[in-house]
Amino acid sequence: MNRIVKKEQWSPEVFSMDIECPLVARQHKAGQFIILQLGGDFNERIPLTVADKDVEKGTITIVFQTVGATTHLLARKNVGDDIPNILGPLGHPTDIEKFGKVVCVGGGIGVAPLYPIAQAMKAAGNDVKIIIGARTKNLVIMEDKMRSIDPDLTIVTDDGSYGRKALVTVPLKEFCENWHPDEAVAIGPPVMMKFCALTTQPFGVKTVVSLNTIMIDGTGMCGGCRVSIGGQTKFVCVDGPEFDGHQVDWNNMLSRLGTFKPQEAEEHHRCHLDLGIPEGKA
Amino acid sequence: MKSAKELDEIAAKLRKNSYTPKERMAIPLQEMPVQAPEVRIHNMDEVALGFSENQAIVEASRCLGCKNHPCVEGCPVRIDIPGFVSHVASGDMKGAYSVISQSSLLPAICGRVCPQENQCQKFCTVGKMHKDIEQSVGIGRLERYVADAMSAQGYEIIPEVAAATGKKVAVVGSGPASIAAAADLRKAGHEVFMFEALHKGGGVLVYGIPEFRLPKKIVASEIGKLEKMGVHIQTNFLVGRTMTLDALMKEEGFDAVFVGSGAGLPKLLGVPGENLVGVFSANEYLTRSNLMHSYDPDHALTPAIKSEKVAVFGGGNVAMDAARTALRLGASEVTIVYRRSENELPARHEEVGHAKEEGVHFLFLHAPVEVQGDDKGRVTGVVLQTCVLGEPDASGRRSPVPVEGSEKFYQFDTVIAAIGNGSNPLIKMTTPQIETNRRGNFIVNEETLETSIPGVFAGGDIVLGAATVILAMGQGRQAAKAMNEYLSGK
Numbered sequence: 001m002n003r004i005v006k007k008e009q010w011s012p013e014v015f016s017m018d019i020e021c022p023l024v025a026r027q028h029k030a031g032q033f034i035i036l037q038l039g040g041d042f043n044e045r046i047p048l049t050v051a052d053k054d055v056e057k058g059t060i061t062i063v064f065q066t067v068g069a070t071t072h073l074l075a076r077k078n079v080g081d082d083i084p085n086i087l088g089p090l091g092h093p094t095d096i097e098k099f100g101k102v103v104c105v106g107g108g109i110g111v112a113p114l115y116p117i118a119q120a121m122k123a124a125g126n127d128v129k130i131i132i133g134a135r136t137k138n139l140v141i142m143e144d145k146m147r148s149i150d151p152d153l154t155i156v157t158d159d160g161s162y163g164r165k166a167l168v169t170v171p172l173k174e175f176c177e178n179w180h181p182d183e184a185v186a187i188g189p190p191v192m193m194k195f196c197a198l199t200t201q202p203f204g205v206k207t208v209v210s211l212n213t214i215m216i217d218g219t220g221m222c223g224g225c226r227v228s229i230g231g232q233t234k235f236v237c238v239d240g241p242e243f244d245g246h247q248v249d250w251n252n253m254l255s256r257l258g259t260f261k262p263q264e265a266e267e268h269h270r271c272h273l274d275l276g277i278p279e280g281k282a
Numbered sequence: 283m284k285s286a287k288e289l290d291e292i293a294a295k296l297r298k299n300s301y302t303p304k305e306r307m308a309i310p311l312q313e314m315p316v317q318a319p320e321v322r323i324h325n326m327d328e329v330a331l332g333f334s335e336n337q338a339i340v341e342a343s344r345c346l347g348c349k350n351h352p353c354v355e356g357c358p359v360r361i362d363i364p365g366f367v368s369h370v371a372s373g374d375m376k377g378a379y380s381v382i383s384q385s386s387l388l389p390a391i392c393g394r395v396c397p398q399e400n401q402c403q404k405f406c407t408v409g410k411m412h413k414d415i416e417q418s419v420g421i422g423r424l425e426r427y428v429a430d431a432m433s434a435q436g437y438e439i440i441p442e443v444a445a446a447t448g449k450k451v452a453v454v455g456s457g458p459a460s461i462a463a464a465a466d467l468r469k470a471g472h473e474v475f476m477f478e479a480l481h482k483g484g485g486v487l488v489y490g491i492p493e494f495r496l497p498k499k500i501v502a503s504e505i506g507k508l509e510k511m512g513v514h515i516q517t518n519f520l521v522g523r524t525m526t527l528d529a530l531m532k533e534e535g536f537d538a539v540f541v542g543s544g545a546g547l548p549k550l551l552g553v554p555g556e557n558l559v560g561v562f563s564a565n566e567y568l569t570r571s572n573l574m575h576s577y578d579p580d581h582a583l584t585p586a587i588k589s590e591k592v593a594v595f596g597g598g599n600v601a602m603d604a605a606r607t608a609l610r611l612g613a614s615e616v617t618i619v620y621r622r623s624e625n626e627l628p629a630r631h632e633e634v635g636h637a638k639e640e641g642v643h644f645l646f647l648h649a650p651v652e653v654q655g656d657d658k659g660r661v662t663g664v665v666l667q668t669c670v671l672g673e674p675d676a677s678g679r680r681s682p683v684p685v686e687g688s689e690k691f692y693q694f695d696t697v698i699a700a701i702g703n704g705s706n707p708l709i710k711m712t713t714p715q716i717e718t719n720r721r722g723n724f725i726v727n728e729e730t731l732e733t734s735i736p737g738v739f740a741g742g743d744i745v746l747g748a749a750t751v752i753l754a755m756g757q758g759r760q761a762a763k764a765m766n767e768y769l770s771g772k
Binding site: 023024027037039041042043044045068069070084085086087088089090216217218219220221222223224226227228233238249251252255256258259260 | 479480481489517518519520523524525546547548550556557558559560562563565566569570573574575578581582583584585658659660706707708711
């Protein structure tokens with residue numbers, strides 16, 4: 001069940017895995033996610049996005065960064081190992097239509113879930129422009145796959161070690177000014193999505209963001225993932241994960257994401273100690 | 283409570299069956315030993331410790347074996363109560379277990395969580411003769427004793443399964459309604475697949491009801507019984523997403539489906555500030571502790587919620603569970619805030635008593651107006667309004683009427699909403715042709731529990747709204763009976 005058939009390490013902290021999960025592979029559509037739990041009584045449930053799938057092989061591809069205990073433990077799994085619990089696909093698929101011109105913005109590992117969406121947008125007949133950003137060169141992922149969709153792919157890094165030295169909002173603003181997109185999709189760290197939404201708002205470009213909030217069951221039962229969208233409470237797991245970025249109460253969402261921050265910082269430290277991993281390595 | 287020696291004497295006399303009915307009426311009610319409140323608030327272990335064998339025999343001997351056995355009428359699954367109680371009185375626990383097993387698959391669970399005071403024990407002749415329902419025979423405690431004693435001996439009755447019918451049935455969810463339905467469907471010889479979204483079976487019995495009220499190893503062993511009967515349990519499978527109801531029937535060839543997906547949509551406070559950091563639904567609060575074991579921070583990866591002053595809104599069993607869990611997670615002060623008065627509390631009397639003993643405070647006739655927070659978006663407290671009781675509402679309870687101008691700020695760092703659950707919308711969302719009422723509950727034929735889709739039946743909280751474990755089980759059995767008839771004609 002859920003056997004890892006391929007594993008790649010893309011950077012010190014970023015891994016990609018192909019996992020046999022035929023039911024999820026068959027049902028998954030761009031924009032949907034899974035919840036994973038590593039078995040036993042004590043492991044947590046974490047939501048992860050799906051970067052790709054192969055229906056014939058019955059596999060899904062997940063891309064993750066080692067940030068918490070579970071992603072650290074997951075990174076230690078190898079080809080041939082099983083992942084005890086995977087639930088999915090969860091959430092609504094992305095609304096894919098022929099909008100005309102669509103700009104897709106991915107930051108960090110947010111590039112992974114953006115890939116199937118950009119692919120589907122292209123397949124639906126849209127003219128697709130892609131911007132991908134990362135802190136530094138070795139954190140830039142899926143460049144080739146993205147270039148296959150948009151040959152003019154824009155790459156930015158915070159430190160200028162690769163592509164332009166800029167934040168993703170700089171080329172996004174330029175596209176809004178010069179290319180006039182009909183729709184934008186932004187997936188990445190919450191602060192990046194917030195600023196992408198703020199960038200497109202003056203231009204009236206609808207901006208879809210994919211929220212990755214704290215979640216437990218992923219079926220609408222606990223409400224831990226709730227966010228305020230246009231003044232209404234919504235559950236990311238069943239009403240989302242994608243919402244209109246101009247409607248999201250970003251401050252509330254960011255503070256809710258920090259609910260367990262003090263505990264998580266301690267836990268990250270503990271992971272490294274317990275697993276004997278030096279800081280800065282997965 | 284009698285000393286052990288006195289109990290021995292009574293039990294010995296009872297075994298010789300030399301009591302007259304009048305003497306029987308004089309046998310003292312047996313109280314179940316419990317962990318002391320000051321001890322138990324520091325652990326997650328079960329509060330009630332269960333009868334000793336002699337206590338069980340003595341308690342069972344209080345039953346007069348009356349002709350009409352009104353207790354059976356009060357039981358949603360119609361257990362032959364006088365039958366099993368008389369076996370207990372004679373010390374034949376296996377015999378008692380066998381009688382219970384004819385009607386209930388979950389005696390260890392129902393003995394603990396059924397509201398017996400509103401069911402079997404409400405009608406008990408002994409209680410009536412004493413003019414005090416608290417003096418009724420402790421049927422729930424006896425049921426629990428029998429189940430625990432048998433499990434301690436490793437003795438189990440796995441219900442017999444009829445010859446294979448060749449029919450395939452899906453059961454959606456693995457809570458009490460689904461467990462009861464799956465058992466009866468399997469007994470009839472159908473191939474049964476149970477689909478559970480979480481990584482563990484048991485539904486609300488696992489994520490909702492705390493360890494100190496229902497140890498999870500008991501739930502696991504009851505689920506294990508289903509597996510021994512040959513029910514296939516598929517966890518990590520969310521009907522509606524992993525596969526739709528339609529696909530189950532049309533592509534996977536299921537001949538009938540039972541939906542027992544529960545009331546899994548938490549109601550929030552509905553006041554400004556309901557999404558501040560530190561405001562939780564009782565479902566989230568309890569799931570973290572129960573399913574994810576966050577009360578054991580040395581082992582669990584799911585972080586526990588650390589609190590000082592906790593407000594729990596609501597007055598049902600879930601509110602009691604959340605408040606008592608908060609104490610065990612280390613909160614220094616826990617207050618249950620309820621809009622009505624103590625008389626209207628929907629929670630079981632016993633649960634309210636346990637909460638009070640443990641030091642939970644109650645603030646009656648208060649309703650939330652606004653949750654307030656600091657500049658980091660974290661809860662600092664709640665503005666409450668006092669209420670007075672007005673006319674009875676549709677539920678028959680006097681409805682709370684807020685008093686204008688009575689608003690006052692109360693300091694809390696954690697706020698838990700335990701004000702009920704709506705029905706989970708996922709199956710409706712992905713199966714639009716299923717008919718639901720305005721609350722999202724499935725509309726079913728009252729007799730057969732069949733939904734608007736032929737071959738699809740439903741029971742438990744998805745039909746009833748939030749109810750009890752035993753009512754859900756009762757519906758599971760009722761639906762299974764109709765499904766067995768439906769399948770035999772197919």
